[in-house]
Amino acid sequence: MSAGTVVAAIGFMLWxxxxxxxxxxxxxxxxxxxxxxxxxxxxxxxxxxxxxxAGFLRSKKIRD
Structure with a gap:
């Protein structure tokens, strides 16, 4: 986006x-x-x- 587009968008929002x-x-x-x-x-x-x-949750094992 160009700077002019950003300035125009901000202007439309403010006014x-x-x-x-x-x-x-x-x-x-x-x-x-x-x-x-x-x-x-x-x-x-x-x-x-x-x-x-369920398979994904069962395959998790706690490793010490």
């Missing part, structure tokens, strides 16, 4: 106007759905790779 935004009721349900999907996806991934994870 921006406040946003007049709001959250409608659909935003909350969309957030809940995304959190649910991430949780279920994590469990599915864990289930899929469980043998690799």
């Amino acid at each position: 921006s106007t406040p946003a007049s935004a709001y959250l409608d009721p659909g935003e909350g349900s969309m957030l809940a759905q995304a959190m649910f999907a991430a949780t279920v996806g994590g469990f599915v991934g864990l289930r899929h790779y469980w043998r690799r994870i």
